[in-house]
Amino acid sequence: EPEVTQTPSHQVTQMGQEVILRCVPISNHLYFYWYRQILGQKVEFLVSFYNNEISEKSEIFDDQFSVERPDGSNFTLKIRSTKLEDSAMYFCASRLGTRGYTFGSGTRLTVV
């Protein structure tokens, strides 16, 4: 079964550093998403992306965050200057239609 692949599985970064989380969505999917789960909390929507532009973003997704689909296969989330509170599990998801909504296995980001 097709999978959404996320790398790395765990990333440790120093506060203030830039970090890029990478995702390879399922190849024929058209809609892409990032979600965040702070330890012990629920999964929160960050951003949706379609046709090379952001279609919706949450309040969490401020100017420190950006997304990009640089080469037609990868979908990246960049955090420009990480803060301690950015420590979380970040999930990428993609879909063709709602029936094909698939989550990746996540990247655990630890900001120290």
Next chain:
Amino acid sequence: AQSVSQHNHHVILSEAASLELGCNYSYGGTVNLFWYVQYPGQHLQLLLKYFSGDPLVKGIKGFEAEFIKSKFSFNLRKPSVQWSDTAEYFCAVIADTGGFKTIFGAGTRLFVKA
């Protein structure tokens, strides 16, 4: 705005007990409903999903859920839990608006005593 409510934050059961986790959503239009499970330290795993048709949906690991449109509910059930069902369970909805983002409930932590 759409939202998902899970009534129980923590549930403790003994093995072989029956399980029912409540989930209600607030949205009057067409919704797609999901239950995900997250084992300790692991990622989200889809248990089951409802799009249309038979409101009683069967998923993996013996779980099932019933969509009751009039009650805006999608409760998860399992007749006999096992110790290995210890995990956190998230109800989620995709509404046909707002970019089709998934909205998650706060989760229910289930602990099954051996």
